[in-house]
Amino acid sequence: MPMNTTLKTQACLETNLESNIEEIRKQTHYSDDLIIRKVRVGAEGHSIQIALLYFDGLSDERQIYQFILEPLMQERVTTEGHQGSELLDLLMDSILAVGQISKFNSLDSAVQSLMKGYVVVVVDGCIEGFQIPMAGWEQRAVTEPTNQTVIRGPKEAFTENIHVNIALIRRIVKSPNLVLKNHTIGTVTQTNVSTMYMEGLAPKEVIDEVVRRLQSIEIDAILESGYIEEFIQDETYTIFPTIINTERPDTIAASLLEGRVAILIDGTPHVLLVPSLFIQFFQAAEDYYHRADISTIIRGLRYFALFIATLVPALYIAITTYHQEMIPTQLLISLAAQREGVPFPAFVEAIIMEATYEILREAGVRMPRAVGQAVSIVGTLVIGQAAVEAGIISASMIIVVSITAISSYVIPEFDMSIAVRISRFFFMGLAAAFGMFGIFIGIVAILLHLTSLRSFGVPYMSPVGPFHFSDQKDVILRVTQRKMNTRPSMFGKLNPFRQPNPRRSKRS
Amino acid sequence: MRTWANRFLCIVLALSLTLTLTGCWDRRELNEIAISVGLGIDKVGDRYRVTVQVVQPAEVAASKGSAGYSTPVTTYRASGATIFEAIRKMTTISPRKIYASHLRVVVIGEELAREGIADALDLISRDYELRMDFYVLIAKDTNAEDLLELLTPLDKIPASKIFNSIQVSEKAWAPVSAVTLDMFIRDYESKGNNPVLSGIKATGNEEKGKQKSNVEKLQPDARLRNNGLAVFRMDKLIGWMSQEQSKGYNYIINRVKSTVGHVPCPSGDGNVALEIIRSKSKMRTEIRNGKPHLTVDLRVEENVGEVMCKMDITQEGVIDSLEHEAEQSLKDIVEQTIEAGQKTFKCDFFGFGNALHRSNLKAWKQMENDWDEHFVEASVTVTVKVDIKRTGTIDNSFTHDG
Numbered sequence: 018m019p020m021n022t023t024l025k026t027q028a029c030l031e032t033n034l035e036s037n038i039e040e041i042r043k044q045t046h047y048s049d050d051l052i053i054r055k056v057r058v059g060a061e062g063h064s065i066q067i068a069l070l071y072f073d074g075l076s077d078e079r080q081i082y083q084f085i086l087e088p089l090m091q092e093r094v095t096t097e098g099h100q101g102s103e104l105l106d107l108l109m110d111s112i113l114a115v116g117q118i119s120k121f122n123s124l125d126s127a128v129q130s131l132m133k134g135y136v137v138v139v140v141d142g143c144i145e146g147f148q149i150p151m152a153g154w155e156q157r158a159v160t161e162p163t164n165q166t167v168i169r170g171p172k173e174a175f176t177e178n179i180h181v182n183i184a185l186i187r188r189i190v191k192s193p194n195l196v197l198k199n200h201t202i203g204t205v206t207q208t209n210v211s212t213m214y215m216e217g218l219a220p221k222e223v224i225d226e227v228v229r230r231l232q233s234i235e236i237d238a239i240l241e242s243g244y245i246e247e248f249i250q251d252e253t254y255t256i257f258p259t260i261i262n263t264e265r266p267d268t269i270a271a272s273l274l275e276g277r278v279a280i281l282i283d284g285t286p287h288v289l290l291v292p293s294l295f296i297q298f299f300q301a302a303e304d305y306y307h308r309a310d311i312s313t314i315i316r317g318l319r320y321f322a323l324f325i326a327t328l329v330p331a332l333y334i335a336i337t338t339y340h341q342e343m344i345p346t347q348l349l350i351s352l353a354a355q356r357e358g359v360p361f362p363a364f365v366e367a368i369i370m371e372a373t374y375e376i377l378r379e380a381g382v383r384m385p386r387a388v389g390q391a392v393s394i395v396g397t398l399v400i401g402q403a404a405v406e407a408g409i410i411s412a413s414m415i416i417v418v419s420i421t422a423i424s425s426y427v428i429p430e431f432d433m434s435i436a437v438r439i440s441r442f443f444f445m446g447l448a449a450a451f452g453m454f455g456i457f458i459g460i461v462a463i464l465l466h467l468t469s470l471r472s473f474g475v476p477y478m479s480p481v482g483p484f485h486f487s488d489q490k491d492v493i494l495r496v497t498q499r500k501m502n503t504r505p506s507m508f509g510k511l512n513p514f515r516q517p518n519p520r521r522s523k524r525s
Numbered sequence: 526m527r528t529w530a531n532r533f534l535c536i537v538l539a540l541s542l543t544l545t546l547t548g549c550w551d552r553r554e555l556n557e558i559a560i561s562v563g564l565g566i567d568k569v570g571d572r573y574r575v576t577v578q579v580v581q582p583a584e585v586a587a588s589k590g591s592a593g594y595s596t597p598v599t600t601y602r603a604s605g606a607t608i609f610e611a612i613r614k615m616t617t618i619s620p621r622k623i624y625a626s627h628l629r630v631v632v633i634g635e636e637l638a639r640e641g642i643a644d645a646l647d648l649i650s651r652d653y654e655l656r657m658d659f660y661v662l663i664a665k666d667t668n669a670e671d672l673l674e675l676l677t678p679l680d681k682i683p684a685s686k687i688f689n690s691i692q693v694s695e696k697a698w699a700p701v702s703a704v705t706l707d708m709f710i711r712d713y714e715s716k717g718n719n720p721v722l723s724g725i726k727a728t729g730n731e732e733k734g735k736q737k738s739n740v741e742k743l744q745p746d747a748r749l750r751n752n753g754l755a756v757f758r759m760d761k762l763i764g765w766m767s768q769e770q771s772k773g774y775n776y777i778i779n780r781v782k783s784t785v786g787h788v789p790c791p792s793g794d795g796n797v798a799l800e801i802i803r804s805k806s807k808m809r810t811e812i813r814n815g816k817p818h819l820t821v822d823l824r825v826e827e828n829v830g831e832v833m834c835k836m837d838i839t840q841e842g843v844i845d846s847l848e849h850e851a852e853q854s855l856k857d858i859v860e861q862t863i864e865a866g867q868k869t870f871k872c873d874f875f876g877f878g879n880a881l882h883r884s885n886l887k888a889w890k891q892m893e894n895d896w897d898e899h900f901v902e903a904s905v906t907v908t909v910k911v912d913i914k915r916t917g918t919i920d921n922s923f924t925h926d927g
Contacts, residue, residue: 338552341560342626342656346685349560349627354586356555363554452552 028124034066034141037124041070041137044128050074051131058089059096065104066141070127075134077153084114085136085149105143113138113149120145132207159185162264164431170306174264179209179283182266186213186279189270194218200231208239209283213269218276218504218512223473227278227291242287245280249291251471256439258432259472261293268302274515276508292473292508296481296492298433299323304495312495320493322427325420326437330371331444331456333417334363339452355411364449366410370418371442373400378422475507558624562598563684565669566608566645567634573645574604575611576670577623578684585681596737597681600674608648625652628659629688631706632669632725638755638762643713646760650706657707660691663755663762665726672727675734675747687749691723694751699784699801700771701751716893717878719757721774724765726752758872758897766865773862776855777821777875779806785830788850791843795834799827799851802914810881810903812888817903819877821859825909827851829916839920844913851911859907866900873900 030037038053045051050073057064069085088094089112099107109118121127122145127137134152159181162174175182183197194216202210212227230249239245246260247253263269264286269279272290280289290297299319304312336343337352344352359366377396384392400418404410421441428434440463447455470477480488488505490496502516503509563578577600584597601619605611615623631649633642649655664672673683680686694701704722712720727747733739734747754771756764766774775781781804787796803826811818829838829847837843866874878896882889892899 337555341553341555341558341624342654346560346562346627346629349555350580350582350682351586353555353558353560353580354582357583359556362552449552 029122030124030127030139030144030146032142032144034068034139037139037146038068038070040124041127041131041139044124045131054086056086056089058094063095063097065096068139068141070131070137070139071151072131072134074154075132076136076151080151080153081136085138085151088112088114101143102145105140105145105147108138108140109147113147115149115151117150118147121148122146129207156181165263165265165268165302165429167301167303167306170303171265171267173266175266175286175288177284177286179211179281182281182286182288183211183213185266186269186273189266190215190273195273198228200228202231202234202245203236203239205237206239210239210245211281213273213279213281215273215276218274218509219278220276220508220511223278223292223508226473227280231280239282241285242280242282242289245282246289249280251473255466255470256436257295257467257470257477258298258430258436259293259470259477261290261297261430262287262432263290264288265302271302271305275504276511292475294472294475294479294507295467295477298430299428300491301429305498309495309497313493316493316495319427319429322424323437326425326428326434327440328444328456329421329424330367330417330441331448331459333414334367334445335448335452335456337363338449352411352413355413358408359411360409362449363414364445366414367417367445368442370400370404370410370414371421371445374418374422375438479507480505553622553624557621559601559619559621560627561623561625562627562629562682563632563673563687564625564628564630564649565632565634565664565673566637566642567668567670568637568640568645569604572604572606573608573611574602574668574670575608575615576673577601577612577615578673578682579619579623580682596676598676598683600670602670608645609652625649625654626656628655629682629684630659631661632664632672632687633661633722634664634669635666635762636668638663638722638757641760642762643760646706646709650710658705660688660703661706661709661722662687662691662725663722665724665752665755665765667727667731671731672725672749675727675731675749676737676739676745677749678740678745681740683749687725690749691751695780696782697784699775699781700753700768702754702771702775702780712874712876713757713760715876715879717873717880717882717889717896718876719759719872719874719897721757721766721874722755724752724755726750756866756870756872756874758870763872764870766862769858770862770865773858774875776804776823776859777806777808777862779804779808786851786854788847788854790832790834790836791846791850792834792836796831797829797833797836797847798831799847799913800830802826802828808875808877808880810877810884812881812885813904817877817881817888817892817899819863819900819903819905821863821905821907823855823859823907823909824912825851825855826912826914828914832922835922835924837921838916848911848913851913852909855909855911856907859909860905863905863907867903868901871901872897877903 028040042051052071052073054069056067056069058067059065067089069081071081094112096104096107105120121130127146127148130148131137134150134154136149136151138147138149140146156178157176159173159176161172173185175185187195192215196214196216198212200210200212201207210231212224212231214224227249231245234245234248236244242262246262250259252259269288269290273279277290277292280291299316304316341349361369377392377400380392381389401415405412405415425434425437428437444456444459447459451458468476468478468482476483479485481492485506487503488507490501499516503513504515506513559579560582561577561579565576567574578598579601580598581595584595601615601623603611603614603618605614612623633645637645646661675683677683677686680689691701691703695703702721702723709720709722712718726749727734728750729745729747731747734745739745739747753768754766754774755762756766772784781801784801785798786801787798790797805824807822809820809822811820832838863875866872873896877900878889878893881892
């Protein structure tokens, strides 16, 4: 566990309450939001001074009043005859009405607890204190997913609170084998990072590797899962994401049951899943909630959209500038008619339109909601109409760019659709310089690159390359649930069967 | 840091190498090419005169308001000692380079055809830009250049009008044969067969047909018409088959897909039209008494298409007699066609020689060098079997009932 470097001294509590408080205030640099509440406990004459410390807004004050202050300040409390740790035991055992409570004696741990929303209780004359987790602050409720929406299926999404997220997963997978391990990463932010996996399903090597990579991170701040993703991914220099993230608890549950490891990060609704495969980016949660035949067809559509989004502008450039013989005569004439008077080569035309589209898309994500409409009107007019009417762009190019743009959003994972869009420009360049030949060289290059990638030791392109016949159940096809009887052989080896004997139960 | 610098340097060096590559040498934008759809070849003196019909895309794809400003196609003419030179020479009058991959038809003037066309076809079979799927045609009684300059209604591009009408008429009306360049070359090179090409003819006032007003009239001043088949000995045109013979030719070489024929009514006061829906022929050549004997075995399925007399076709005997009539009439057509081959053209353009090659190699080896002479001497047997299948949506004609 990385140590907190800002607190160098291993200072301990003293018996003097005031100096303890002073020391804590000093360590938090006299911040004004540190609340200190001193109370006297016990009958007059034998009363002991106790101080509660917590940060304003981090702890739930209502609970502090109800379960800490109120019991302490009741008149029947007698502290007579108790001193030191005996007194602490008394307080802990019979007075403080809280569940999780622990003793501490180091000032460092007291300050760290305060930062997490704990209430720190310091008792005069004792060299130990209590820390009581009582974190409670305003937070977003569990809402519908914003990015990975479904028509049929659960409509819960993760929130920023890791505890809520863990609960969302545990509520789906009610198994004692679901293991959670906590880590704290970020020397300053002290971010909670948890790994979850199914004991007896997830391969030991993968779990160890995840832990090893997480522990090797040494950075001051972890603000989002993207930080972790970049630190633990196998290959940095690739446009393809090798770690998938999701905001859907059901996706995480399904993946845990396939033997994968989930990494939850406090403060973000995006949960990471490792190992991740290329095909996973084309599997939407909904595939498993619809009927198998429908899902198979839709999945086919998605792969087709991948093909369109990657290659159509490149093919258009290559065919219209090098291989006109491939176009049916009537189509060629109509394309040529549209190009009459267009001043740019097809490649420049395509780059202009694709760049315009990407600018509009980025503006659409980033702009304030209030100006959204204005931008979309300008965008529609610029892309759709004015460019063609002004004779700068041919109408067919608009069609190509539009179908490409829409197709890239059929890919369920945003990370992958960005990768596809980048590769599109790569292919367009090759098509402009070398025609079809260039495109095919590009495809070979990309395939070589994809097959060279690994995600936590698992080949990225499996189960297609290396080929696993039994795993083809869920690649292009989505077979029926009865036939989906084994886990992916890449990570589910420890307990390969999902159904006892699916063939026998089929007709029962 | 050093590896970083190295990697960066490598990338820059690799990229700078690409500057020396000549990637885009054959790149041309769609508005830099002249899409040619028709190629005409004539011979004037000892020079070839080449006519190219080029599409004006904006006029053909008339979705914009600018259409109607000029004709849908334009032609360029140039002459040279070779066809290749002539085509390249066209850049002196054309703003764009002629692009020939979408060629629909090659039209050869009758005069050149009579002199021999093999030399003229070398370029178009050699050049990589040309596909083999265009039709080779002979301009009957005229020059190719005149034919390619006629404007046609319905299909704005005359070359594709010719292409389509040959295709359609081959399917629905037998006396046309769609011959592509590779088919012509195959027949030319084979010793047991001579090539046949379709003919095309301009009817009406050719000069007026070259103006845009030709397509603005209900009855155009000039039209293009498919016109029978031209018979070649090797690469020289030797004559034209009549409509009947053209039909017979297609029956013999098994290329009839559908057509219509007629037979007289049994009562003798009208005709019955019969639609051929399936036709299958077998050609055989054997040696009988040292002479070749040609056999054509024709099996045809027909439907009754039109009845113009009083007759009860619900009677089995009536259909039988119709079948018999049809058999007789087809037999006449086929026999007359073979006779024309033997007597008028004196050469085998059916491929009976190839049939002999397949069935009797020994005899063929003796005859192959002067096969046409043996063909002329050959005896002929034609058998025809007609099967009438259906009579349309009614049985007897309503005139019969009334």
